[in-house]
Amino acid sequence: MSDNRLTILADGIADASVTHGVVRLTLAQTGPDGKPVPCGQLAVPLVQLPSFANSLLNLLKQVENRVKEQQAAAPAATPTAAQSVPGSFRFG
DSSP: OOOOOOOOOOOOEEEEEEEEEEEEEEEEEEOTTTSSSEEEEEEEEGGHHHHHHHHHHHHHHHHHHHHHHHHSSSSSSSSOHHHSSOOEEEEE
16 A cells, blocks of 8 residues: 655645535645745545544644643753754654
């Protein structure tokens, strides 16, 4: 089986609609003029939207907790370049 995942960097949502039981979110990136430019579309079955939204909220809570932990563990001194750019982390 081939891996056909697609990665889209999105800064926000330009448009959202529900048609025939499918939620369509038009994703947007900030263009060179500072205005949002459509960059892709995410389609989610309407019945899956609550679960999808809860997953995003849980991820946000995990990220917030991780940031708070890192801030509490960081020394009060002026941050170095390595401290000012947080490392990536992955949640299972």
